[in-house]
Amino acid sequence: MIQPQQITPPMSAERAREITATFDLRALPADFLANPFPVYALLREHEPVRRMPDDSLFLTRHADLMAVYRDAAVFSSDKHVEFAPKYGVDSPLYEHHTTSLVFNDPPLHTRVRKLIMGALTRRAIADMEPGLVTLVDQLLDRIEAQGGGDLVEDFASAIPVEIIGNLLGVPHADRGPLRDWSLAILGALEPVPTPEQHAAGNRSVTEMLAYLRTLVAERRQTPGDPERDVLTRLIQGEASGEKLSEVELLQNCIFLLNAGHETTTNLIGNGLILMQEFPAQREQLLADLLATGTNEAAREQVLTLAVDECLRFESSNQLGNRRALTAATVGGEVLDAGALVTLCIGAANRDPAVYEHPETLNLRREGNKHLAFGFGIHQCAGLSLARLEGRIAIGRFLDRFPRFELSAPPVRGGRARFRGFLSALFSAG
Numbered sequence: 001m002i003q004p005q006q007i008t009p010p011m012s013a014e015r016a017r018e019i020t021a022t023f024d025l026r027a028l029p030a031d032f033l034a035n036p037f038p039v040y041a042l043l044r045e046h047e048p049v050r051r052m053p054d055d056s057l058f059l060t061r062h063a064d065l066m067a068v069y070r071d072a073a074v075f076s077s078d079k080h081v082e083f084a085p086k087y088g089v090d091s092p093l094y095e096h097h098t099t100s101l102v103f104n105d106p107p108l109h110t111r112v113r114k115l116i117m118g119a120l121t122r123r124a125i126a127d128m129e130p131g132l133v134t135l136v137d138q139l140l141d142r143i144e145a146q147g148g149g150d151l152v153e154d155f156a157s158a159i160p161v162e163i164i165g166n167l168l169g170v171p172h173a174d175r176g177p178l179r180d181w182s183l184a185i186l187g188a189l190e191p192v193p194t195p196e197q198h199a200a201g202n203r204s205v206t207e208m209l210a211y212l213r214t215l216v217a218e219r220r221q222t223p224g225d226p227e228r229d230v231l232t233r234l235i236q237g238e239a240s241g242e243k244l245s246e247v248e249l250l251q252n253c254i255f256l257l258n259a260g261h262e263t264t265t266n267l268i269g270n271g272l273i274l275m276q277e278f279p280a281q282r283e284q285l286l287a288d289l290l291a292t293g294t295n296e297a298a299r300e301q302v303l304t305l306a307v308d309e310c311l312r313f314e315s316s317n318q319l320g321n322r323r324a325l326t327a328a329t330v331g332g333e334v335l336d337a338g339a340l341v342t343l344c345i346g347a348a349n350r351d352p353a354v355y356e357h358p359e360t361l362n363l364r365r366e367g368n369k370h371l372a373f374g375f376g377i378h379q380c381a382g383l384s385l386a387r388l389e390g391r392i393a394i395g396r397f398l399d400r401f402p403r404f405e406l407s408a409p410p411v412r413g414g415r416a417r418f419r420g421f422l423s424a425l426f427s428a429g
């Protein structure tokens with residue numbers, strides 16, 4: 001049986017102090033990537049606005065992240081300045097990331113966001129539920145027939161690819177490469193990507209662009225329902241004429257395919273692995289679900305709390321970035337104009353100033369104001385969809401395999417920004 005320490009290895013106080021003393025995002029040790037939380041706790045307590053060796057600032061307090069998120073006029077998301085030296089201005093990765101809405105300020109950000117949000121209405125998301133349930137049940141049938149499988153490969157990663165594929169109307173036969181493209185493009189966002197990560201990221205942007213050019217040309221000829229199909233919506237623009245250029249259109253399709261992909265895979269994977277790591281919480285959740293009987297609203301409420309706590313405890317996206325456009329003050333520290341700021345979501349989500357017993361997983365936690373989806377004008381556009389996927393996937397998996405057991409220690413992605421597992425073998429129990 002896999003023990004909790006084989007999932008999240010504990011870190012001694014001495015080791016946490018040692019890593020904190022020389023903390024540098026450009027050189028992170030493997031034990032930090034496996035369990036960064038003791039280091040985050042020390043930073044939050046002793047140096048919540050930490051000046052890093054490259055002169056950027058690393059923020060760990062919930063209140064300081066909120067202050068930055070709220071002030072989008074001062075704290076810019078535009079990444080032209082940072083990404084030029086990182087990727088080279090002629091590279092596919094540079095064009096991609098600097099055109100996607102998440103790395104832009106208004107007005108491009110406002111235009112693209114409005115178009116995307118129009119297709120992610122409450123009704124459109126509710127309409128996705130029956131198809132999602134069918135997909136999840138098919139995956140569970142296959143796993144049941146095998147008696148187990150890989151939580152990530154066979155389940156967690158298979159769900160978002162279909163949902164996002166449906167959102168953009170990508171034909172089923174074309175979905176094969178989407179996951180690898182997404183992993184490669186987001187992998188190149190690591191604080192210091194390796195030459196291999198650079199090359200894979202650039203190659204993936206180029207391949208995805210080529211694919212999307214054909215898809216867009218076809219959709220122009222045969223438009224879908226703009227209420228449901230984000231691609232048709234982005235192509236047609238708003239009635240007010242908020243059209244995107246061809247480059248903006250293609251790059252934001254790539255972004256959307258990626259944004260809802262690895263993050264949601266990691267929500268489902270991390271959530272289910274937390275059930276193995278904290279067996280008493282799993283038992284309590286199973287009992288709470290059983291107690292809801294046929295009351296669907298009560299079941300949704302139980303699962304919503306559980307999913308949000310998984311998002312708080314093991315946020316899929318641990319780091320965010322901003323650049324101060326003018327001099328500013330954060331957490332009592334004065335920042336010069338141009339200062340680069342890293343927002344540590346993983347640390348803010350365990351801030352004792354906001355959460356009772358923050359280092360304890362509590363799947364019944366109420367009033368959970370976690371920052372896993374960010375906050376402010378860039379707050380995740382897909383958060384309702386991600387929560388729906390999390391509820392259906394985790395809920396139905398536990399209905400079917402309440403006693404599932406990992407059969408080997410799960411393999412972590414080993415990244416600082418996106419936290420999740422690459423593989424987790426299990427038996428259905």
Ligand code: HEM
Nearest residue numbers: 101102259260263264267316372373374378380381382386
């Ligand atoms: C558990 C799953 C997810 C997590 C943890 C997550 C996390 C985030 C975070 C933290 C941001 C803000 C970035 C920033 O402020 O710099 C963001 C933005 C965004 N996310 Fe998500 N996301 C998830 C799922 C999704 C899904 C399913 C979609 C697509 C349907 C999506 C689409 C977007 C978009 C379009 C943005 C950019 C919003 C903007 O800049 O205005 N995300 N996400």
